[in-house]
Amino acid sequence: MSDSLPRPTRGVIALRWALVAPLSLMAGWVFTIFHVPASWILAAIVVAGACALITGQDLPMAKSVHIFGRSMIAVLAALPLISAPTRDLLHYLLPGVVISFFTVAVGVIGGLLLSRSRKEISPETGVLSMLAGGASVMPVLAKELGADFRYVALSQYLRLLVVSMTLPLVTHFFAPYGTGAERRAVAGLEVFGLGEFGTSTSIFSLAVLALIVVAGEPLGRLLHLPAAAVLGPLLLTVGxxxxxxAGINIEPPTLFKILAFMAIGWMCGGALNLTALKVFAKQLPATFLFIFALMAVCAAAAVLLTFWLDISYFEAYLATSPGALETVLALSSEGEAGPVVVTIQIIRLLAILAIAGWLPGILRLILRNRN
Structure with a gap:
């Protein structure tokens, strides 16, 4: 898909941002009230996308905002890893790797099949759009790796929407607690907005976050990490x-999270055009087929996990859910699930990020062997 849209003047860009930014905030707030999955990202995609489509021009975003957004996303991706006990990570490492293999294999195969069905979709774009987990990270990785980040974003958030809506409904049949209505009410309060972000942030914590934003990407490039703009800040956060x-809180404050999520949405929506939407629309049947196939594979893998780790199917299903981590954690918390849920999800997230980062080399190897 072509990225060669006409570039507006600086004055026009400033005027459009004066409309897009507040409208995105309003839409995100409304989406949050109605518990729309990934509310702030989707609101920014909708508003910026509408601006790009109506004007026929892209909506350039300041480089500093883009760097800040992807750095905060990397910090958020690192937080579950930091909070998980090392003992749990080691105990569930092998099951997590096996589950990751299932979901990654389905994503890679589905992405390659998708790229073969449409010449406009590269193998990198197809695979990144089909990998389950880290939906907010995938468009950033796609942009870094030269894939079509617009198509990746649309596919990822469609999957997130489907999984988020079906999780409370499906788990109702085997949850060990309460009623479905009660569970959905609690999940809706904790998820889809920004959750419980009432933690205090000190000046020192803000300085640490500033250091991650400034030094994260250069560190990643210095270490020759794949997708250094994401993995660099992530690695620096963990380090x-x-x-x-002890007691220093490096979780970004609410305002930072909102801005980071909207920055990802603006990046994707601001570059939308009719060509991108037409290609995505043509692939909707195949995309839905893949989403439900992936959910079926994960549900089958959950059966294996119940016998392997002697846990309930409720815990296993949440642990293998293909994405929608916020929904998973909310349901897990209310259902008093064990540490297996968050640990398996963290291990798979790390596997997904590693696969995505090294994707070009992996695809070259696969395609060479196939030929």
């Missing part, structure tokens, strides 16, 4: 957490 004094 700093091991040396910071």
């Amino acid at each position: 700093l957490s091991t040396v910071l004094p």
Whole structure:
């Protein structure tokens, strides 16, 4: 898909942002009230996308905002890893790797089949759009790896929407607690907005976050990490957490999270055009087929997990859910599930990020062997 949209003047860009930014905030707030999955990202995609489609021009975003957004997303991706006990990570490492293999294999196969069905979709774009987990990270990785981040974003958030809506309904049949209505009410309060972000942030914590934003990507490039703009800040966050004094909170404050989520949405929506939407629309049947196939594979893998780790199917299903981590954690918390849920999800998230980061080399190897 072509990225060669006409570039507006600076004055026009400023005027459009004066409309897009407040409208995105309003839409995100409304989406949050109605518990729309990934409310702030989707609101920004809708508003920025509408602006790009109506004007026929892209909506360029300041580089500093883009760097800040992807750095905060990396910090958020690192937080579950920091909070998980090392003992749990080691105990569930092998099951997590096996579950990751299932979901990654389905994503890679589905993505390659998708790319073969449409010449406009590259193998990198197809695979990144089909990998389950880390939906907010995938568009950033896609942009770094030269894939079509617009198509990746649309596919990822469609999957997130489907999984988020079906999780409370499906788990109702085997949850060990309460009623479905009660569970959905609690999940709706904790998820889809920004959750419980009432933690206090000190000046020192803000300085640490500033350091991650400024030094994360250069560190990633210095270490020759794949997708350095994401993995660099993520690695720096984990490293700093091991040396910071106890009690220092490096979780981004609510405003930072909102801005980061909207920055991802603006990046994707601001570059939308009719060509991108037409290609995505043509692939909707195949995309839905893949989503439900992936959910079926994960549900089958959950059966294996129940016998392997001697846990309930409720815990296993949540642990293998293909994405919608916020919904998973809310349901897990109310259902008093064990640490297996968050640990397996973390291990798979790390596997997904590793696969995505090294994707070009992996695809070259696969395609060479196939030929």
